[in-house]
Amino acid sequence: MTTASPAASELPDLDLEAIRETARANAQALLRTPVAPLHGPTIERLLGRADVHMKLELFQRTGTFKARGALNVARRLSSEQKARGITAMSAGNHAVAAAFAAREAGVSAKIVVQASANPARVAMARAYGAELLIAPDGATGFAMAEALVRDEGRTFIHPFEGEGTSLGTATVGLEFAEQVPGLDTVLVAVGGGGLGSGVATAIRKLMPGCRVIGIEPEGADVMRRSFEAGSPQRMEKLSTIADSLAPPMTTPMAYGLCRRHMERIVTVSDDEICRAMAVMFRDAKLAVEPAGATALAALLGPLREELRGQRTGLIVCGANLDAETYARQLARGEQLLEA
Known part of the structure; x- marks a missing residue:
């Protein structure tokens, strides 16, 4: 049975001054990532002379936006929590981001990682000083993390849920609005909604006339299903190359902020994501993971005609991928571009 959508006033929200304070508090440990226009012969062939601006979160500490939320949560821990x-x-x-955040906050980190995690990300998390425990699957992994909370008193840093996380990711939107005022539409990749919740909130508060559209992989469209149902949902089967956009569920605050501030969710296929990766490599000289190309995939695919002539912003959210996997996905994208 479909749950009725709550009224806008019932959904969670973030205060703009709290977003600004978060940016100030974390400024020394994090980077104000650059913005660059996306131009080149391939983009012109596909879109014409489009006015597209990329927020380059792949250059953030740890290689993705996730450092912002994880650090903000770690920074807020009490002395007792830090001791544990x-x-x-x-x-x-998220393992990489949590390890980095723990190091910056001066606390120990014992992090559970799925056995299927990309080896490059596992190596990065270890390099930041975290102790890693390997879980065979997600459900077992969450149970292991819960045991660490129960038995060792550790604080669990959620990958996408919570005010601290959304305030951290909202600083991406804050910076983007300051760097490129007057955007018509911002496209942001959505997994659990940790990034989208913050970006959409900040953009809509600072540029009320700008639309924010969330982009999900077709095979992991749990936020789209949540929008349709009017409440957080769960998926039993996920299938996408964008593994960092494939949580099995949405959660109350991340869903609520996305529902309040995003216009809608649009989905893209794995082929469209690979094609966008190839375009980014050709024209922007950027080697991004699938999630980092998902926003562009929507601009080149399902939103191509709708956004023609608009000033469009893309959140390029990350680039943590091993060379072998990237080469395989890039080759797939190049073949699709030439087809």
């Missing part, structure tokens, strides 16, 4: 350390559960990128 943190834990997290991740398929890769």
Whole structure:
């Protein structure tokens, strides 16, 4: 049975001054990532002379936006919580971010990582000083993290849920609005909604006339299903190359902020993501993971005609991928471009 959508006033929200304070508090440990126009012969062939601006979060500390939320949560820990350390559960990128955040906050980190996690991300998390525990699957991994909270008193840093996380990712939107005022539409990749919740909130508060559209992989469209149902949902089967956009569920705050501030969710196929990766490599000289190309995939695919002539912003959210996997996905994208 479909749950009725809550009224806008019932959904969670973030205060703009709290977003600004978060940016100030974390400024020394994080980077104000650059913005660059996307131009080149391939883009012109596909879109014409489009006015597209990329927010380059792949250059953030740890290689993705996730450092912003994880650090903001770690920074807020009490002295007692810091003494006991943190834990997290991740398929890769969040493990790296949580390890970095723990190091910056001066606390210990014992993090559970799925066995399927990309080896490059596992190596990065270890390099930041975290102790890693390997779980055979996500459900077992969350149970292991819960045991660390119960038995060792560690604080769990969630990959996408919570005010601290959304305030951290909202600083991406804050910076983008300051760097490129007057955007018509911002496209942002959505997994659990940690990034989208913050970006959409900041963009809509600072540029009320700008639309924010969330982009999900077709095979992991749990946020789209949540929008349709009017409440957080769960998926039993996920299938996408964008593994960092494939959580099995949405959660109340991340869903609520996305629902309040995003216009809608649009889905893209793995082929469209690979094609976008190839375009980014050709024209922007950027080697991004699939999640980092997902926003562009929507601009080149399902939103191509709708956004023609608009000033469009893309959040390029990350680039943590091993060379072998990247080469395989890039080759797939190049073949699709030439087809």
